[in-house]
Amino acid sequence: MTLNPEELGQSKADLAETLKGLRKRAGITQTRLAQRCNLSQTKVSNIEGGKLTPSLVDVELILRALDAPPELVEQVTALARVANTEWQDVRSQRRTGLEKKQNELAGFEKSSTEFRYFLLSMVTGLLATPEYVRASLASIPGDHSKAIARKLERQAVLYDTSKRFTFILTEQAIRWPYVHGAAMAMQLDRLISVSHLPNVRIGVIPLSGRMPVCPLNTFTVYDARMATVETSTGAMVFRDHRDVSTYLKEFSVYDGYALFDEQFRERLTEWAEAFRS
Numbered sequence: 001m002t003l004n005p006e007e008l009g010q011s012k013a014d015l016a017e018t019l020k021g022l023r024k025r026a027g028i029t030q031t032r033l034a035q036r037c038n039l040s041q042t043k044v045s046n047i048e049g050g051k052l053t054p055s056l057v058d059v060e061l062i063l064r065a066l067d068a069p070p071e072l073v074e075q076v077t078a079l080a081r082v083a084n085t086e087w088q089d090v091r092s093q094r095r096t097g098l099e100k101k102q103n104e105l106a107g108f109e110k111s112s113t114e115f116r117y118f119l120l121s122m123v124t125g126l127l128a129t130p131e132y133v134r135a136s137l138a139s140i141p142g143d144h145s146k147a148i149a150r151k152l153e154r155q156a157v158l159y160d161t162s163k164r165f166t167f168i169l170t171e172q173a174i175r176w177p178y179v180h181g182a183a184m185a186m187q188l189d190r191l192i193s194v195s196h197l198p199n200v201r202i203g204v205i206p207l208s209g210r211m212p213v214c215p216l217n218t219f220t221v222y223d224a225r226m227a228t229v230e231t232s233t234g235a236m237v238f239r240d241h242r243d244v245s246t247y248l249k250e251f252s253v254y255d256g257y258a259l260f261d262e263q264f265r266e267r268l269t270e271w272a273e274a275f276r277s
Helices: 005-026 030-037 041-048 056-065 070-083 090-096 098-111 130-137 145-159 171-175 181-194 241-257 261-276
Strands: 085-089 114-119 164-170 200-205 219-222 226-230 234-238
Touching (some): 056 070, 098 145, 130 181, 164 241, 181 261, 219 241
Antiparallel strands (some): 219 226, 226 234
16 A cells, blocks of 8 residues: 555544544444444544544444445555554654654653664664764754754663663664764764663674565564654654554564674674774
8 A cells, every 4th residue: 555645644534534424324323333342432432523543453343333345444444554654754853843853752762661673774862872963963954952962861761671672773774984983983882881781682683694684664663552664754653553563573583683692792892993993
């Protein structure tokens, strides 16, 4: 299914109207539908009013309760999947301020307990040194001092032992010379240091051997409820459990190819020394 970013916002309103129309044509009340689906009447009302985006499971329950024909089930399910996807445009984020994006990420981190990061091309802000963070924003016009400060402040979440983090980076992400040699060595030292935290696993997929899968994007999975996927022009936010499960499975594959613990630290120590020399 092709997801058009311009249609994502409208799809939520379309889904609400479609479900409301189907119920009315079936001639049953919200209360009766709620009983058939084992949902609250308030939830059904909020779904039909567009105040709450239903999950695919909710939509399937409603369609089954309304005895919708198979072709309609397929159409409405596709609409529900789009409604559970959000497009975050890079240009819009820059207009509203990069600090706002940092606050949104902090909210994700506060409400989640297990995090999986697959980092294809660069180090994420949670693991970055101040110099690396500044370099990551250097090409964007404007004063980003507040966004930089917020990025660094967010790193405190790594020390919350009630949360678990797994970071998998490609060798390219770690060794790409984003800053000068000495600063790159310090960035690798930072990764080594964080890898000692009891609730943090950091792995690297080396550019050696054979890996018969080809990653396309950097992505993050929060618990098993949401996945964010980065592109050059923005980010997609998936909340449908089927999409999230796909990224969890992909992450599990990369986990099997990554080096962790002492193997990880030995490899990074070697690369850090190369940057220093």
